[in-house]
Amino acid sequence: MFPFFLFLLPFVLIFSSCKSSEPPLEGPAALAARGKAVYQSNCTACHNADPNVDGPLGPAIKGSSKDLIEARVIHGQYPAGYKPKRMTSLMAVMPYLQADIPALYEYLNAP
Ligand code: HEC
Numbered sequence: 001m002f003p004f005f006l007f008l009l010p011f012v013l014i015f016s017s018c019k020s021s022e023p024p025l026e027g028p029a030a031l032a033a034r035g036k037a038v039y040q041s042n043c044t045a046c047h048n049a050d051p052n053v054d055g056p057l058g059p060a061i062k063g064s065s066k067d068l069i070e071a072r073v074i075h076g077q078y079p080a081g082y083k084p085k086r087m088t089s090l091m092a093v094m095p096y097l098q099a100d101i102p103a104l105y106e107y108l109n110a111p
Contacts, residue, residue, distance in 0.1 A: 028106055035107025038100045046091065051108055059085040066105040073097050073104070 039051065046057035054060050061069075067079040076093040078084055097104070 031103045031106040032110040035103035064108050070101050
């Protein structure tokens with residue numbers, strides 16, 4: 001007689017190969033995590049560790065646009081027509097962070 005389990009075997013194999021695993025951290029979440037690390041090591045000397053809050057020198061910058069972040073961090077400027085939160089010009093430029101602008105943007109705009 002044909003053993004019943006041989007009939008079931010293909011289904012068992014198919015389902016066991018579909019075992020769910022943790023989805024890898026990628027996309028916006030990974031970018032935001034990277035941006036947080038970049039922020040903590042380059043920005044928190046002056047901005048608050050919590051970007052929602054004013055820091056000792058720099059203002060709160062949560063929600064900053066990518067244009068604003070790039071203008072400030074890379075060029076030491078503001079986007080055309082932007083009204084700065086502070087009229088000082090204390091912030092240093094960090095052109096070496098060019099590749100990290102998308103990550104900083106993602107972190108500063110994460111929910
Ligand atoms: C040396 C201190 C210092 C560091 C380090 C610093 N900032 Fe600033 N930041 C300031 C100050 C002070 C201002 C207010 C304008 C000024 O004086 O330049 C400012 C303004 C800004 C603004 C504009 C806020 C607004 O809406 O007017 C953004 C965006 C910003 N900083 C982002 C960053 C990011 C991102 C980093 C890290 C990569 C960083 N800053 C590092 C001091 C700093």
